[in-house]
Amino acid sequence: MARYTLREAMHPSLRATFARSELPEDPTAAQVALWQQSLPIRRRPAPWMLDAVAARATGTPAAQLAARHGLDLPADLRKRTDQVLPRLLAPWLADVPAWRLGREQGRSVDDLAALYGAPAHLIRVALDGWPVEPSADAQAAAAAASDALALWRAGLAFSAIGDRLGVSDDCLRRWVTDGKIELTPARWTPAKIERYYGWSPSIYQQYRKAGIMPPPDSPSEQRPWWWEQTVRDFAQDVLVHHCAECGTWLASARERRPIAPVSTAPGGDARPPE
Structure with a gap:
């Protein structure tokens, strides 16, 4: 050689x-x-x-x-x-x-x-050569990651976390999107729950009013959200009727006030997807 x-x-x-x-x-x-x-x-x-x-x-x-x-x-x-x-x-x-x-x-x-x-x-x-150094932005994200996760798990709103860290919402969102900061566990909004279980907004509202839904994990009712595990546990215990035609998951009406009719037929006792 x-x-x-x-x-x-x-x-x-x-x-x-x-x-x-x-x-x-x-x-x-x-x-x-x-x-x-x-x-x-x-x-x-x-x-x-x-x-x-x-x-x-x-x-x-x-x-x-x-x-x-x-x-x-x-x-x-x-x-x-x-x-x-x-x-x-x-x-x-x-x-x-x-x-x-x-x-x-x-x-x-x-x-x-x-x-x-x-x-x-x-x-x-x-x-x-000298090791390539992370950018100033990456270093700032790394320095903020631990505090951001603690604030997220304490239930603070996304904008409040940015305020505590001294960064804009756009900056914090970019760090999360780029994987520089991980905010876990996931929070489920009403819109996400509706999409995932095939609900209309009216079904969601009726489940909330009837007390079928668990109380939100969020500190405020103005913008409610639930930890993912809260929703998973609720679905496992309550959403026992599945419409094979439209994919909607519905709660048992036993010992509850009837929920407004939905143009689907129950599909058996299948469990909601994990």
């Missing part, structure tokens, strides 16, 4: 970083050695910088690291870690082509780290 050049082996996103360090774009082994010797003799990077490089290399967002180390902007953290990376990789730069080859032969990053005595996170960055 042909050996890689350094340019071929290194992740493309790092080429500009090393070019700014005056390393030729596609250096020979001799040029790499000269570049290593020409590095200015400076003190080892501060411990916080070493920690920042390692944390960024393992996926910690730059915004979080900037706040941790007292920097104003995530871009400042990215710039500093970019600048120090060539110096940290310098002792092993000639080994990067062999790392790429070893990866193709099935060696893990940990295997390569043990074989070459290099930090695993530096090998990973050299071959794969």
Whole structure:
């Protein structure tokens, strides 16, 4: 198998970083050695910088690291870690082509780290580049997910949850639609119950007035809703008549006031769908 050049082996996103360090774009082994010797003799990077490089290399967002180390902007953290990376990789730069080859032969990053005595996170960055950070929107959604779920389960309205989180209804709805936030269990509105069990609005109203429907789980009667399990339990216990022709599920009229006639014939004792 042909050996890689350094340019071929290194992740493309790092080429500009090393070019700014005056390393030729596609250096020979001799040029790499000269570049290593020409590095200015400076003190080892501060411990916080070493920690920042390692944390960024393992996926910690730059915004979080900037706040941790007292920097104003995530871009400042990215710039500093970019600048120090060539110096940290310098002792092993000639080994990067062999790392790429070893990866193709099935060696893990940990295997390569043990074989070459290099930090695993530096090998990973050299071959794969810095991890792609989630967008600011995704980070905001991740930070809000736990509180949103707790507020949802406490029964707050959707708009009230957005107010508590400090985001618009559209933003919260987009996070839910995109799967960034999960609000469970599901809430069933009257319209959804009507669609699912084939009811007309008048059947729904009569079931509510007759006390056949369970009380809503919502705190307010103005916009009633039920947890999905509440509806499932109700249907299992009460909706015992099924119209095979139209798919409507109806409650037993035994010991109840008769429900307004529906132009369907009962279809037996089949249970409502789960």
